[in-house]
Amino acid sequence: MIKIEHMSKSYGPYPAVIDISFEVLKGEIVGFLGPNGAGKTTTMRVVTGFTPPTHGDVTVGGYDVVSHSLDVRRHIGYLPESVPLYLDMTVTDYLTYMGEIRGMNKSWVKERLPKVIEMVRLGEYRNTLVGRLSKGYRQRTGIAQAILHEPDVLVMDEPTIGIDPIQVVETRELISNLGEEHTMLLSSHILPEVSAICKRVLVINDGRIVADDKPDDLSEKLQHAERIEISVRGAESPAFINAMRDISDVVDARSDQRASIVQRAEREDFSPFIVDARPNVQAAEQIAKTIIENGWGLTNLTPLPMTLEEIFLELTTEENLGE
Amino acid sequence: MRFISVIAIKEIRTYFASPMAYVVSAAFLAITGFFFVASVSDAFAEASIRGYLAGAIFFMIFMSPALTMRLLAEEQKLGTLELLLTSPLREFEIVFGKFIAAFVTTFVMIVLSLYFVIVLFVYGDPDIGPLLSGLLGLSLYAAATLAVGLFASSLSSNQIVGLVVGSGILTALTIIDFVSERLTGVVSEVLDAFQLGASFSVFDLDSFGVAEGGHFADFARGIISLTDIAYYSSITAVFLLLTVLVLEARRWR
Numbered sequence: 001m002i003k004i005e006h007m008s009k010s011y012g013p014y015p016a017v018i019d020i021s022f023e024v025l026k027g028e029i030v031g032f033l034g035p036n037g038a039g040k041t042t043t044m045r046v047v048t049g050f051t052p053p054t055h056g057d058v059t060v061g062g063y064d065v066v067s068h069s070l071d072v073r074r075h076i077g078y079l080p081e082s083v084p085l086y087l088d089m090t091v092t093d094y095l096t097y098m099g100e101i102r103g104m105n106k107s108w109v110k111e112r113l114p115k116v117i118e119m120v121r122l123g124e125y126r127n128t129l130v131g132r133l134s135k136g137y138r139q140r141t142g143i144a145q146a147i148l149h150e151p152d153v154l155v156m157d158e159p160t161i162g163i164d165p166i167q168v169v170e171t172r173e174l175i176s177n178l179g180e181e182h183t184m185l186l187s188s189h190i191l192p193e194v195s196a197i198c199k200r201v202l203v204i205n206d207g208r209i210v211a212d213d214k215p216d217d218l219s220e221k222l223q224h225a226e227r228i229e230i231s232v233r234g235a236e237s238p239a240f241i242n243a244m245r246d247i248s249d250v251v252d253a254r255s256d257q258r259a260s261i262v263q264r265a266e267r268e269d270f271s272p273f274i275v276d277a278r279p280n281v282q283a284a285e286q287i288a289k290t291i292i293e294n295g296w297g298l299t300n301l302t303p304l305p306m307t308l309e310e311i312f313l314e315l316t317t318e319e320n321l322g323e
Numbered sequence: 324m325r326f327i328s329v330i331a332i333k334e335i336r337t338y339f340a341s342p343m344a345y346v347v348s349a350a351f352l353a354i355t356g357f358f359f360v361a362s363v364s365d366a367f368a369e370a371s372i373r374g375y376l377a378g379a380i381f382f383m384i385f386m387s388p389a390l391t392m393r394l395l396a397e398e399q400k401l402g403t404l405e406l407l408l409t410s411p412l413r414e415f416e417i418v419f420g421k422f423i424a425a426f427v428t429t430f431v432m433i434v435l436s437l438y439f440v441i442v443l444f445v446y447g448d449p450d451i452g453p454l455l456s457g458l459l460g461l462s463l464y465a466a467a468t469l470a471v472g473l474f475a476s477s478l479s480s481n482q483i484v485g486l487v488v489g490s491g492i493l494t495a496l497t498i499i500d501f502v503s504e505r506l507t508g509v510v511s512e513v514l515d516a517f518q519l520g521a522s523f524s525v526f527d528l529d530s531f532g533v534a535e536g537g538h539f540a541d542f543a544r545g546i547i548s549l550t551d552i553a554y555y556s557s558i559t560a561v562f563l564l565l566t567v568l569v570l571e572a573r574r575w576r
Contacts, residue, residue: 048409049409050405050409050574051574070413071411073410073411074411076409080405080406082402082405083402084401084402084405084406085403086337088337088341093336097329098406098410100326100329101329101330102411103410145406
């Protein structure tokens, strides 16, 4: 449904998105993950036809976003990050207006509006001024305007930002349900959200796509560092860390900060460490061998699964780590 | 066309749901009322709406940008412009819809002020020609000033900037004769041709603020001249077009 080929977008001399390519198939829910300023919003604005790409081709439902902008816009429901609403209109008036400027006729709006209001659970607020709604209900109103005209493609920019935790859960549920009938591109800088809702994740950083995978596979595939938890007896921290770093397959080693101070004091001679190694069989073997050779007592060696959050940090702060 | 009317109806409802339309109407009726009363109170005064027209065109220099300042600035401030521009709407439909809303609102005010005309018919025997030409001229004048105001509103997300820029452009077009008087030759003539119609000598009891050389003078006198119609229509068209271009440029930035 959405096809982006070698798309770049610059604001004056500042590149926001650099040569990205990806495709969102019909019925797919794709999460767009990246820190603030990574290029998520820019990409979404290009897809929705708000701003044209500087280079490259972007099509939605087969229509080019530049030459057939109107056709693209007819097929898209869009919730911008700021959740733009007219504060001096009631929920019903606002949604009716949005439906009409999306090209719905009056009878279609009349038939569809109650369903949508029910779907986003805005029933009791249908005649409230939008300006009087709490952030969470404004978000629902924003989602309602995006789905009202039954678009083929839904684009949602940070749909849960700035709302309270209970409403975040509800909003996520709502979005998950919508995903059953829509092709969806959803951006977020919150990882659990993306892994909860999306079947596929695109990680973007500094305007480039750095990963594209299922949330489950992402952790497996992108483990350029396998994380191993190690406890040893009788090892001095610096000596152990240096010994570990000398092993060719080890990327990094450090004391395990997760262990509490009490835990560490109680078991003074058992020092917990975290070692990041390249994902191959020899790494663990090498580590064990080194520990034995140094005369330390190996009490625990457990590979840890990495959370998406860590991968994300890993992916997006790689340069800083390398320095 | 359907989108234009959807937008126009929404904006008209917003005008009348907020205090804006009522406050501006009250001010418009009060100020034009003063001018009307002043112009018909002298002994042997002529039974015409000349005073009313002069007050109206003078006040519109500020009123029109005040009415339009919200129309596009607020869309930018709230971010709703992003929704409008990602809906299957063309820029000119947005601009026309909003312009029509502002014009209808102004027209309602003009209609409300027509009780001056009734007063004239009750107590005097006014000429019908200058009455009709004056109201036609006033409508054209209103359209031109609203188009300038809408253009000013498109420039930023700040309504006050819209008001100041809009009134600034209209004031410049109004006092242009102040400059042209001091020049000679073609430059002077060209500048004169742009005179909007009002005059800041509003308290001059002879002219009541209708500039003698301006495009409104003939309308006030009962003469409908094609040049004047063309002038106001061109100002309207040019500034609406500029507004469309500003919105399109926003997309390409």
